[in-house]
Amino acid sequence: MKTLIFLICCICFNFVAKSQTNPPLQISGKIIDSSANKAITYASILLKNDKKVQLKSVVTGKDGSFSLTGLSTGNYLLAIVYVGYQTKVVPVALGTTSIVLNNISLMATPTQLKGVTVTADRPLIKQEIDRISYDVKADPESKVNNVLEMMRKVPMLSVDGDENIQLQGNSNYKILINGRPSGMMERNPKDILKSMPASSIERIEVITTPPAKYDGEGLAGIINIITFKKADNGTNGTINVSERFPVGGPGIGGSFTLKSGKFGIATNAGGNLNSTPLLNNSNLRNTLGANETKLWQTGNKDFSGKSGYIGTELSFEIDSLNLISAQFNYNANDNESLSNQYSTLNNLNQVLHTYELRNNLAGSGNGVDAALNYQLGFKKDKNRLLTFSYRYYKFTNDQFNNVGIFNQVINPSPNNPTPEALKDYQQQNSGGSSEQTVQIDYVLPIKKLTIEAGVKAIFRDNNSNFEYLSLNSSGDYILDPLRTNIFDNTQNVYGIYNTYQFNIKKWGVKAGVRAEQTEIDAVFTSSNLNRSSLNLIPSISVNRKFKDMSSINFGFTSRIQRPGINQLNPFVDRSNPNFESSGNPDLKPMKGHSIEVNYSRFKKASLNIGFRALHGTGIIMPSVVTDPVTQITRTSYANTGSATLIGLNVNINYPFSSKLRGVLGAMANYGIVKAEINGVDLDKQGLMRRAFTSLTYRPSKTWQATASVNYNGPNLSIQGTSNSFVFSSFSLNKDLFDNKLTLSFAANNAFNKYRKAINYTNGPNFIQESYNQNYQRNFTTSLNYRFGKLKDSIKKNKKGINNNDVSEGSSL
Structure with a gap:
């Protein structure tokens, strides 16, 4: 097993060396109002490739400037989005040197957007390929209950008279926070869940058929608590x-x-x-x-x-x-x-x-x-x-x-x-x-x-x-x-x-x-x-x-x-x-x-x-x-x-x-x-x-x-x-x-x-x-x-450590 890990490490570091061969390039510029000739602050800049797949996004600073770094040669589409203005798309061909785009102007739309009212209710339950997700934010009682109380509502979960959580009547499971193990859940989870307001989390996922990337432990499955969604600048x-x-x-x-x-x-x-x-x-x-x-x-x-x-x-x-x-x-x-x-x-x-x-x-x-x-x-x-x-x-x-x-x-x-x-x-x-x-x-x-x-x-x-x-x-x-x-x-x-x-x-x-x-x-x-x-x-x-x-x-x-x-x-x-x-x-x-x-x-x-x-x-x-x-x-x-x-x-x-x-x-x-x-x-x-x-x-x-x-x-x-x-x-x-x-x-x-x-x-x-x-x-x-x-999503590693493998109680 140690030899296998060593070989994979060598291969991985070879990937690292190859990926850093060419020096990175950048696209920078400034966004202004077409009529007032003033800088537009916090406009969203979306960078897409020639197949219209979004690669990066930033927002402009107080002076309307922006910079997209770490790019390679190729053809790109630069989309500038700002509420109250017409969206503008600028094609950019990036060669061997970086590009500076001076004063890209946006035109105000004839009708200002005053507001949008969403009348449809968000579904509480969502079925995915290997899990069921409960949208805590969509539940009005999330503003007054703690997380342990909300778990009484989640399909396949129950809380007994001693406030012990069970997954389909079984206490052999693992609780993760944002897909990762957390010391908060591994020592005394019910005390932490009682002290955690439900308004501070997004959803609760019940993974009953964990894929092989998760550790093999947990007979009943995994409870995954998502505390926040993707965030913006x-x-x-x-x-x-x-x-x-x-x-x-x-x-x-x-x-x-x-x-x-x-x-x-x-x-x-x-x-x-x-x-x-x-x-x-x-x-x-x-x-x-x-x-x-x-x-x-x-x-x-x-x-x-x-x-x-x-x-x-x-x-x-x-x-x-x-x-x-x-x-x-x-x-x-x-x-x-x-x-x-x-x-x-x-x-x-x-x-x-x-x-x-x-x-x-x-x-x-x-x-x-x-x-x-x-x-x-x-x-x-x-x-x-x-x-x-x-x-x-x-x-x-x-x-x-x-x-x-x-x-x-x-x-x-x-x-x-x-x-x-x-x-x-x-x-x-x-x-x-x-x-x-x-x-x-x-x-x-x-x-x-x-x-x-x-x-x-x-x-x-x-x-x-x-x-x-x-x-x-x-x-x-x-x-x-x-x-x-x-x-x-x-x-x-x-x-x-x-x-x-x-x-x-x-x-x-x-x-x-x-x-x-x-x-x-x-x-x-x-x-x-x-x-x-x-x-x-x-x-x-x-x-x-x-x-x-x-x-x-x-x-x-x-x-x-x-x-x-x-x-x-x-x-x-x-x-x-x-x-x-x-x-x-x-x-x-x-x-x-x-x-x-x-x-x-x-x-x-x-x-x-x-x-x-x-x-x-x-x-x-x-x-x-x-x-x-x-x-x-x-x-x-x-x-x-x-x-x-x-x-x-x-x-x-x-x-x-x-x-x-x-x-x-x-x-x-x-x-x-x-x-x-x-x-x-x-x-x-x-x-x-x-x-x-x-x-x-x-x-x-x-x-x-x-x-x-x-x-x-x-x-x-x-x-x-x-x-x-x-x-x-x-x-x-x-x-x-x-x-x-x-x-x-x-x-x-x-x-x-x-x-x-x-x-x-x-x-x-x-x-x-x-x-x-x-x-x-x-x-x-x-x-x-x-x-x-x-306005722009926080990035986090798509992979991390998941030690979902230890039991602390067992019952039917």
């Missing part, structure tokens, strides 16, 4: 300030884009404070068999936290063939909570153990990633590209629990004559991950065929340092070496891919294959784990368009999913003495295959219907086992078995009139899971469903009201299920100052103050019900301001 941005009460808190976020000549910058940033009052929770567990017991725990918990993020993309166009871009992302959070709990354990004859617990939890973390990309174009074809990319990424999560035990009473039983008394204890875990990635991509267009190829290497290090300290008789906290450990896991992934894309009349095809070699080395508890594997990952997407504005898509792909640090970390969380949870360093990657068919039609009513079947083996799922001796329920992860998911997704967008529009979405997935838990074969199957509907009424250009209802049915796992819930929302928007300022108000779940989140779990010798009370009702006020005006 000048500045543009949004600022959103909100307050959520009685729970939640203030938040601020926004985006800013600037382009000046060859330099461009696009930034997204935000943060929020979040708090909840005391909320109730409980656990009820019954063990079965010869010695039946009943554990009852009840308590309450409050929470307060803060989080923030910033992401920046920079680009500098050296000339028409050379482009440098860079990305930088940073996020951080800090939270704390206080929980109280009363616990009692009894058998059929007596109370065995009672105690009260108080837990002070403090958690924090941060993530940072930075990338640098160099893109080389070629003179004969601007779409032929060679890209070199490097990315560094690191995140850490820290957790500290200070647990106190009060009013403890122990009654020995014949089955447990010497039970161990609980002592005050502390536990802390510092875990994280870092990685470096290098990548080379090459794009070669040949008429209607586009060939892409590339090589990539990821060097990832997962680590954890955890300690357990118990209080001794002298009042000191003493380290327990049996519950303390240092864990280190390295994953090196080497990949190479080749894809082909072409369009023939009404047909479009994307096909390719990717090969990935994975090498894993883990060290913990004085033992080593070494493993390597080679995976071939094919993918194909076919699109057929019809005359009635409809299309049908077919897709097939094979995917894998490597376990992440949260699943690998052997740290045992003992914050609740009767329930322990940990990772499993011995996990293996999951494998899966999916096939899908989608039909779309965009006329007066927009219609999307999709069918998908997914089959996976070696699925990573939680394994829950209760020890009848210690009465401790332990949760870990295991490659427990296989899973099959068959799903149907429907979305309809219909305008009843020019003022009233309705949206209806529904998704149903039938899941079948077979696994072995604690030596017992389990077979679980059932239907998972969700539905969404909304009505938007716009009585005038500046007023808009929307009401929506979201239903989430039970979520299934191999050992249990959860309850269903309903989420409702009503929002009102008022646009001011020519739509630059929007005042918004939203009432979420106004009819229900609390939501009951109940999870049912069962095993070979126990049944369990866990209940958490969530504060559901909240009201939000929001102020959204848009500013700036842009």
Whole structure:
């Protein structure tokens, strides 16, 4: 693999040398008003070749001057465009020297353009060859909701009662920002998405058949969040300030884009404070068999936290063939909570153990990633590209629990004559991950065929340092070496891919294959784990368009999913003495295959219907086992078995009139899971469903009201299920100052103050019900301001690093 990378690098640098042989030329000049003989500022200058294909564009300065650099010899067309003036086209023959065009005059049009009113609504859903795109900007509730709330509306996505995102009922996916991995989404995505105002993003893409250029991981697919669109010379941005009460808190976020000549910058940033009052929770567990017991725990918990993020993309166009871009992302959070709990354990004859617990939890973390990309174009074809990319990424999560035990009473039983008394204890875990990635991509267009190829290497290090300290008789906290450990896991992934894309009349095809070699080395508890594997990952997407504005898509792909640090970390969380949870360093990657068919039609009513079947083996799922001796329920992860998911997704967008529009979405997935838990074969199957509907009424250009209802049915796992819930929302928007300022108000779940989140779990010798009370009702006020005006698109590398390959959770 190293030899292959070296050879490709040599070939690529040979391309670089050849492309720089001839010195670049330029076309410059000045644009003036034909009658007043005054300079025209900010006129658009479009440069096209003799085939009328646009190559470059700039705008004139304050003195009306412009300059187009980095050109080669040839025949060009220079188009000058300015509102209120007739467009002028000037043919230019560029020889061996640069050309200066003095005083190109524009003539004013007889009728001035006063304004254009667009009466047609933008479609919310767009079907592409390998993905579905949801236009967040076209949704009026984007001005008052955060991104996590908007995801409830996106086809194939759902958000459960604990605010976990699922793609077609599956939590094995990857979230990208602008097509690239981001530290904001890889450490704790739901906290960032809750703090990110939806007004700061453009759209959300769901890629269910990722092409071979993407990493092979992510069984369900990819969620791609586009934070900005192509920008023009000048500045543009949004600022959103909100307050959520009685729970939640203030938040601020926004985006800013600037382009000046060859330099461009696009930034997204935000943060929020979040708090909840005391909320109730409980656990009820019954063990079965010869010695039946009943554990009852009840308590309450409050929470307060803060989080923030910033992401920046920079680009500098050296000339028409050379482009440098860079990305930088940073996020951080800090939270704390206080929980109280009363616990009692009894058998059929007596109370065995009672105690009260108080837990002070403090958690924090941060993530940072930075990338640098160099893109080389070629003179004969601007779409032929060679890209070199490097990315560094690191995140850490820290957790500290200070647990106190009060009013403890122990009654020995014949089955447990010497039970161990609980002592005050502390536990802390510092875990994280870092990685470096290098990548080379090459794009070669040949008429209607586009060939892409590339090589990539990821060097990832997962680590954890955890300690357990118990209080001794002298009042000191003493380290327990049996519950303390240092864990280190390295994953090196080497990949190479080749894809082909072409369009023939009404047909479009994307096909390719990717090969990935994975090498894993883990060290913990004085033992080593070494493993390597080679995976071939094919993918194909076919699109057929019809005359009635409809299309049908077919897709097939094979995917894998490597376990992440949260699943690998052997740290045992003992914050609740009767329930322990940990990772499993011995996990293996999951494998899966999916096939899908989608039909779309965009006329007066927009219609999307999709069918998908997914089959996976070696699925990573939680394994829950209760020890009848210690009465401790332990949760870990295991490659427990296989899973099959068959799903149907429907979305309809219909305008009843020019003022009233309705949206209806529904998704149903039938899941079948077979696994072995604690030596017992389990077979679980059932239907998972969700539905969404909304009505938007716009009585005038500046007023808009929307009401929506979201239903989430039970979520299934191999050992249990959860309850269903309903989420409702009503929002009102008022646009001011020519739509630059929007005042918004939203009432979420106004009819229900609390939501009951109940999870049912069962095993070979126990049944369990866990209940958490969530504060559901909240009201939000929001102020959204848009500013700036842009005219020429920011350039960014068409290729970059996409590490969409790590799982941090798994469920059907």
